[in-house]
Amino acid sequence: MIDTNSIFSECAKRMKRSAIRECLKLTQQPDIISFAGGLPSPTSFPYDEINEIAKEVIENEGAAALQYGTTEGENILRDELVKRYIKEGCNVTRDNFVITTASQQSLDLIGKIFIDEGDYVICELPSYLGGLNSFKIYGAKFIGIEPDEQGMNPDVLEQKILELAKIGKKPKFIYIIPDFQNPAGITMPNQRRKEIIAVAQKYGIYIVEDSPYREIRFEGEPQTMLYALDNQGIVITLGTFSKSFCPGFRLGWIIANQDVLEKFVQAKQTSDLCTSAYLQKIAGHYLQKGYFEKNIGRIVDEYKAKRDNIIRCFKKYFPEGVTWTHPQGGLFLLVTMPEYIDSDDLFYRALEEKVAFVQGYTFFCDGGGRNTFRMNFSFTDEKTAEEGVKRLGDAIRSMMK
């Protein structure tokens, strides 16, 4: 009786189901080999440690764990995070942190507090779909900057800022994934980080540093966090346990200067009041007991072996003319095919062979990257991955001229 579509908000009209989330449904069919989602390996989860701590939390502090918590987050968790980020060179206290219901909420809160319809965001080309979608529903327009081998180029960034200034616009923020960028796999070197921050400081523009994979480094030297390199409070950093602990806890955090943090707290109050104190306390003790450090080593070893395996399979099964990235960490590779092959066509061809990935163009705010696709290597075991890559190689070959 009610014409529902006509009464939705402008925000709702901009929403559509996420391609990645729909792909995740495929991963629930047991006969599909999925490289689509960003799923961590179930073998990486610390089952025994969680059971041990969960029991202790209920026994020792159950009344607080099962009650409403503060919007800012549990002290034990924020304090443990402070220790970690101080080691990273960040000048932070508990009051620079708000715990979120994982990174997707952090991204949503950023869209909510910064974006009005028509506001500009500068991002990498490609960039993380879930981030772009969160900004898009609030009405963001994107300026994508194609990376060189070091990531976003500061000269191009400045040029884009000046172009926007000519039409009377200033971007609300610059969205960057500096470590093992999803999906391009690039890690920005320190010098480049400093140059990007210098441009942002010069024009007074916030940088959103999305850092979900930083802990998962296989090789090479860690580069300094943007938050640690900035001395003017213009960097807002997002962290999460989804890749380094478990996504089922839905725990992330935002680090920011206290003015902006206060607004994030207000925004979170109306978004979901607070994040589960029970899960925050478990995670806090997990860090405090040193389990996080111990387990992250195991995850790094497992994922490095899986990355090496999948690249070995690419070499073995992919036809000539197909290339791929070689990230120093993280969970993803980006594969590039000859320009005339559309990853949408490959997607449906591969689905017939019971293999799934994510089409690369979903990560390109300018609709480019149609001959690319993203492969997750953390979820699938090595033998299954080999079979999947073999089928994919056959599918690509069948589409080559």
Add this chain to the structure above:
Amino acid sequence: MIDTNSIFSECAKRMKRSAIRECLKLTQQPDIISFAGGLPSPTSFPYDEINEIAKEVIENEGAAALQYGTTEGENILRDELVKRYIKEGCNVTRDNFVITTASQQSLDLIGKIFIDEGDYVICELPSYLGGLNSFKIYGAKFIGIEPDEQGMNPDVLEQKILELAKIGKKPKFIYIIPDFQNPAGITMPNQRRKEIIAVAQKYGIYIVEDSPYREIRFEGEPQTMLYALDNQGIVITLGTFSKSFCPGFRLGWIIANQDVLEKFVQAKQTSDLCTSAYLQKIAGHYLQKGYFEKNIGRIVDEYKAKRDNIIRCFKKYFPEGVTWTHPQGGLFLLVTMPEYIDSDDLFYRALEEKVAFVQGYTFFCDGGGRNTFRMNFSFTDEKTAEEGVKRLGDAIRSMMK
């Protein structure tokens, strides 16, 4: 360096810290007797059952529990909820449900998908502050309808709808808390429910039925849910475990027709992807094992005794001219003082005596109710409650002419 306030979105500019959330901080000071928050009693939490089930979930289905889940929610939880709501007379399947990160997220999603700046919402006077705030930040304007002893009056509702039509506006939805209304304590009788639905159906307007307290009935006959009385799919119902199980799990749900539900799912995808599968599975088994039914009886007994105790204390310690509601369930009472006493003045007077409540006017979208305040009776034990009411009575008496 960056003038942060100037770059916040319109949505962010409408946000401010919630009065209730700030009051909750007071409850963390051990020497304050707080009737402010809507905190359930820590004695109502099923500690042993949670430990038992949490262990089983990790052992039997840990890989799925700690992984990303679907946005719609875990099947076991949705299926158990379907059983409960079918018993309530609702015509629902799993596909009418999306699990949310508790009711506050449900309210936020409603604001997000329905409200553009300047849209109207019809609500009760008073109404739940957390709901009103969620709609307000998206730019909602409110038409508050003063209740009679049966709640919202259908004739007044129709009149308000017609008045809006004269200025070319149609309300996006009617926000109603039909059971043990927060904070007015009124339960809407069946006949009135039918009349309200008839008006909403006549004009094609959604009703949001916020139902967080329904399970906590001390006496009297349960009235039929609005969702069950509606045959046109115009009712959207919100449920939560925060009062009937534990708020620390942050679990709630939205029930709606499938068109609207699809939009809620899209909105939740960008809001936080999914709610913790671990907690959903624990809650699902908690229902499946019959623990929920068993424990809710214990909660009802405890809260009824606490309500009776606090009303006994009101009679004993409050001066003449002070009245209060007598709700058949839920967690709250609304106290009304002589018109010349402002609850803000009482609030600071009471704080000196180490007692806290929530000023009634925060629940009135028209700024009324200044001589009222809301008392939570679920959290404080009976002896402490008596001491708190005694101090409050003295504070009120000191302000009487």
